[in-house]
Amino acid sequence: MCATDEDACRLREVSPIAGFLTDAQRLAVIRWEREQLHGFFMDGVAETTAVLPAGRRDRLVRVSGPATALAGTSVENVGWCLSPEDLCVARLCANRDKDRVFVGALLDAGPVDPETVQDAKTAARSRRAAE
Incomplete structure (x- = not known):
């Protein structure tokens, strides 16, 4: 499962190491971010x-x-x-x-x-x- 381009671009703005992360690692960070923002994450x-x-x-x-x-x-x-x-x-x-x-x-x-x-x-x- 790959992070969307929009999510990956947004993540790169937040973290200078994001360009070195695998798609799975990026997705984990995105899920964490959304859970922090909204209080939950659903798959x-x-x-x-x-x-x-x-x-x-x-x-x-x-x-x-x-x-x-x-x-x-x-x-x-x-x-x-x-x-x-x-x-x-x-x-x-x-x-x-x-x-x-x-x-x-x-x-x-x-x-x-x-x-x-x-x-x-x-x-x-x-x-x-x-x-």
Whole structure:
């Protein structure tokens, strides 16, 4: 994955060593910069990247607001994210340590219903096995 020319040019203005960085290193710096600026960074992924429950498109959460605007503009971007429950299912199906910690934190904080997550996880795994 390569940084865009615009991002690379902007990075060169900020750092004199940027011209010596690989594309992957430039991208890491750009991600860090955007996270510092907006408080978060999202990677877009294909639907086939994760095990997702049926009907997830009907439960997508719209994300927009001042933090989504490009620097120096007031034009807000719109992103569509998985519902907290669908995100938990995807993370539990991946079943890495960091995913279990993430889901545990969401369950402890209370924004997701454990039964809904368990039911959706079971359905997603069954659907994936049938494919």
